[in-house]
Ligand SMILES: Cc1cc2nc3c(=O)[nH]c(=O)nc-3n(C[C@H](O)[C@H](O)[C@H](O)COP(=O)(O)OP(=O)(O)OC[C@H]3O[C@@H](n4cnc5c(N)ncnc54)[C@H](O)[C@@H]3O)c2cc1C
Ligand SMILES: Cc1cc2nc3c(=O)[nH]c(=O)nc-3n(C[C@H](O)[C@H](O)[C@H](O)COP(=O)(O)OP(=O)(O)OC[C@H]3O[C@@H](n4cnc5c(N)ncnc54)[C@H](O)[C@@H]3O)c2cc1C
Ligand code: SF4
Ligand code: SF4
Ligand code: FES
């Protein structure tokens with residue numbers, strides 16, 4: 094059992110937790126993730142490690158409430174326990190000592206982007222970031238990014254913050270203005286990462302993306318997380334989750350990610366369970 | 373006078389038409405009377421050929437004698453000396469090619485139902501005897517065990533019995549390995565596995581679940597933490613794919629994914645938060661136990677038509693006969709001498725599979741006749757779900773994170789077959805991680821052998 098030592102609401106749909114998980118805290122690196130089960134009947138859901146404290150043995154996760162299991166997680170409070178919590182999983186991000194890097198985070202994708210940019214900043218790389226969200230309310234980790242980035246830009250669908258439009262609109266502008274980046278790191282919805290790559294690939298700006306296919310074990314045992322990268326099948330949980338964006342078959346990823354939508358959305362199942370949990 | 377019937381005492385089974393609608397156990401086990409009657413068939417052979425057929429050396433005539441006399445607790449104690457997972461083994465051991473293959477009674481008629489008796493004894497004991505285990509006194513020596521499958525459990529249990537302080541590290545949230553995530557509930561009930569595992573962990577084995585050795589902690593770090601030996605029983609969990617077109621379409625599962633969703637994550641219960649989808653027409657590719665399990669599971673989830681697609685003929689099916697027989701009873705269709713060429717999709721989802729007919733040519737190195745495609749015999753079958761069950765190899769995670777651990781060209785950990793020691797000093801390995809996908813009882817035998825070597829090494833220190 095893994096104690097929740099801190100819980101914080103970030104916006105109406107996104108929350109942060111610090112969880113006591115010494116095995117994970119001792120070894121994790123930016124880019125890696127954990128898999129948790131909220132209770133002993135729970136499903137296994139992957140979440141990126143956003144931060145860690147090796148001394149205290151804690152790991153920070155940030156999650157968006159999108160369905161049954163994240164809803165169950167959100168019902169827990171400080172002092173409660175998460176039933177299972179395994180990590181660190183996946184490969185650490187390979188961070189190169191470039192001159193200048195642009196991070197692009199969409200929605201809750203800004204959370205996994207943060208530790209990577211933070212590490213780059215600590216390595217002495219000059220870092221800019223574009224954060225996107227549906228509206229101002231969904232912009233997360235602004236202060237944290239400000240502390241490590243030279244420039245911070247925003248894009249919201251409704252224009253309540255920064256550019257009205259997509260992160261790629263900001264990206265295009267930055268490039269038109271003559272900004273040069275050695276690498277772009279894009280983390281967010283698959284459709285956003287695909288759009289970013291559509292801009293960077295013709296310009297040959299190396300672009301790292303972080304894939305989030307449906308996972309179960311996270312150890313390479315089930316093959317459910319397979320993705321096509323450069324024409325080859327890879328298991329995102331052990332070979333990734335970071336890949337060279339130029340090589341990823343995003344359309345296949347998007348299709349596979351939606352495979353269980355109907356079952357996941359089975360509303361009666363969800364309500365029943367959440368009701369039972371509240372009692 | 374022994375019971376000279378040529379046949380084993382029949383075991384009750386659920387009716388095939390009923391059992392394909394539920395996940396309850398197919399076979400119902402013996403009653404006391406039936407068990408005693410079957411035990412009478414054993415001739416108590418002095419030279420005990422049957423025992424040589426058992427990889428862990430269960431004292432077969434001795435335990436059967438106790439059953440014959442109705443002393444079931446005593447029979448259990450006799451078995452448990454050599455095998456701490458008898459309820460599991462009695463159900464899933466391929467007895468026909470092990471203990472029962474060499475049983476004298478098998479010469480004329482059916483061998484003694486050793487597995488069935490073993491199962492009876494274990495079930496009786498679990499149901500009627502409240503087992504209170506007191507861990508033996510510690511000898512102060514510490515051993516780490518990687519994985520929680522049958523190989524590791526056996527190694528851990530044997531060492532704990534000898535007073536070692538054993539810590540078991542399992543990557544998943546449950547112990548048992550394939551017993552929990554692979555073999556379906558209707559063949560091996562999970563509550564029973566949990567209960568039987570407890571008889572091992574109660575010997576004082578410290579269990580750390582949710583720890584992936586190689587990631588959460590490395591083998592080197594285990595030694596730094598004061599462990600004096602490590603046993604690796606990480607299994608053969610990496611699913612093989614065919615590398616044909618369409619394998620990443622929606623509706624294509626590896627057997628591991630499909631079975632893990634249903635078994636470990638209980639997706640057969642529609643209230644489980646872990647989803648599973650099954651179509652109407654399912655093709656399972658492969659002919660082993662895993663393929664049979666996947667096909668029978670698909671049927672129970674409501675698929676209308678389930679086919680086993682296998683490239684050789686019925687005689688070469690690697691699955692246990694009993695499983696093939698059960699599958700046939702459950703209306704699984706055997707589409708043999710056929711090999712998939714590609715999986716066809718529409719809007720990203722499987723709609724059909726193109727196959728080619730095969731014929732058997734000359735025997736290959738394995739002695740089996742080699743299947744060869746018949747030119748021009750391509751055909752397309754309508755399917756909406758494909759489950760690939762063509763084998764598993766050892767998971768590369770551990771070897772990729774452990775420099776000095778040598779593996780062969782198939783990724784199997786190299787060991788000294790006498791001692792089970794790997795190329796790293798004081799690191800031992802056994803089970804599927806060493807042999808590739810094999811059987812529960814061979815994994816247990818390897819765990820036992822390794823425990824013996826570890827004991828010899830550490831007690832001489
Ligand atoms: C490596 C990785 C890192 C991730 N990091 C984060 C993170 O830091 N913060 C965050 O909010 N989310 C993250 N996710 C996504 C998160 O795992 C899903 O949002 C979560 O599993 C949804 O579960 P649910 O039951 O609440 O929703 P559901 O209604 O069951 O599912 C909603 C959608 O989430 C996805 N999903 C569902 N089950 C899984 C699963 N087992 N594995 C992966 N995706 C699934 C599917 O696209 C699904 O359509 C990450 C995913 C991966 C693979
Ligand atoms: C569907 C199916 C049906 C089968 N049916 C039969 C049958 O009827 N009869 C029979 O005899 N055999 C059967 N087998 C084969 C049998 O189950 C295996 O041979 C046996 O389980 C091997 O035992 P093991 O201990 O070596 O490995 P496993 O049972 O695979 O256990 C390995 C364990 O190690 C864990 N692990 C792996 N890597 C790590 C790591 N890095 N850190 C921590 N933990 C780790 C895994 O999560 C797993 O729990 C079947 C197999 C399958 C898949
Ligand atoms: S453990 Fe398996 S091989 Fe050994 S006697 Fe029992 S059923 Fe036979
Ligand atoms: S070989 Fe058969 S008959 Fe002889 S002792 Fe063993 S089980 Fe009994
Ligand atoms: S999640 Fe099972 S192999 Fe990646």
Ligand SMILES: [Mg+2]
Pocket residue numbers: 136160161162357645
């Ligand atoms: Mg879910």
